[in-house]
Amino acid sequence: MEKSLVTIIYKTANGNRICVEVSTPVKELLEQSDRQIRSQRRQDRRHLDYVDFIGDLSDTAMNHPQVDAADLLIRMESYRQLYAAVNRLSEAQRRRLLLHFMDNLTYRQIADLEGVNPFAVSHSIKRALIQLRKYLTD
Secondary structure, eight states, X not given: OOOOEEEEEEEOTTSOEEEEEEEHHHHXXXXXXXXXXXXXXXXXXXXXXXHHHHHXXXXXXXXXXXXXXXXXXXXXXXXXXXXXXXXXXXXXXXXXXXXXXXXXXXXXXXXXXXXXOHHHHXXXXXXXXXXXXXXXXX
């Protein structure tokens, strides 16, 4: 019995396209591997963002010696808790929250970027804020 082949198209770094024919199980395995790699990259980015964030706080303390060390430690712990809480949100909530509050995009701008209704973005951000409050008060 012959297995049917499916075509997978890959885009190279220089913009060329490569077509590869593989069996369906191989295609599923490649897709699973791709999802795992993307997930790991997201985790790595979140970790690097946190390390950069804490590094920036430390640099601020070094550049402003009048800041009380105890206050800085309390602030760093608060930021660490907030960062951990934000990372507990769903990918969509976290992305929308950061686009809205960090990049100052409106709900409509985010909706246009994602191809969704502005109400969905608004609802998602409101739910994210409720979740953050819950995570931070537990």
